[in-house]
């Protein structure tokens with residue numbers, strides 16, 4: 133029950149985060165437009181800058197959504213090494229910046245704002261940039277690095293293509309396995325690995341130098357994940373068939389649910405079928 137609630141709030145982080153990004157960036161654009169066009173400013177002079185009503189409204193909602201996102205991120209974010217650290221540090225920086233911006237806004241709304249109107253403009257811009265960057269690195273975590281640009285890189289044939297699409301077409305003979313084991317890998321095993329492992333063991337991230345996104349990597353003797361002579365001693369089976377909570381279990385405990393019994397049995401049967409070939 134508590135776990136489910138925590139999971140619920142952790143997931144709202146992934147939804148609400150889109151609001152501060154959009155609201156704060158639009159607020160900054162609107163305020164800048166206003167600051168640069170003196171005609172729109174009520175006093176029509178180049179005196180102290182007074183934040184406008186539209187920008188202020190957007191900022192207030194952006195501030196609330198930003199505070200919610202930063203707090204849920206800090207409370208419910210899990211530890212997943214370096215990549216999360218960068219996202220977390222930027223998230224904290226965004227939280228500090230949005231607070232400073234709010235203070236500058238309150239001061240700028242006083243009858244004698246002095247330089248606080250300009251401070252507000254600058255802080256709002258920095259906050260918008262920090263929010264966008266934090267979201268960008270957060271996106272790398274949930275969708276994998278280069279999620280948005282990858283199709284472009286593939287379309288225009290840059291270097292990324294080589295790492296995501298192996299140019300060589302393999303046959304079962306290349307691995308000395310049966311056609312059946314080859315087909316089973318593509319039909320049932322690869323989808324399991326792609327779903328549960330490739331995010332950390334694939335082209336974007338190869339934890340422990342292990343990749344699981346192609347048969348060639350899975351059977352790579354250097355990776356030593358499959359013992360064809362003693363299948364039950366294979367690291368690939370050992371890592372997925374551990375009790376929940378075991379520090380060695382894959383996918384890692386704090387990251388995702390373990391594979392289902394059915395999936396584990398499919399992988400086990402497949403590894404055993406290699407021994408028979």
Ligand code: HEC
Pocket residue numbers: 212325328329330331332333339340342344357367368371372379380382383384387391
């Ligand atoms: C969230 C990231 C993540 C996911 C998802 C993940 N792994 Fe890992 N994996 C790691 C890390 C980090 C290590 C290195 C630390 C360790 O050995 O426990 C590792 C290590 C391993 C190793 C040990 C390699 C060796 O040198 O002995 C194997 C095998 C492995 N993973 C298989 C898998 C399989 C199979 C899956 C999917 C069912 C999977 N991993 C999913 C992060 C991940």
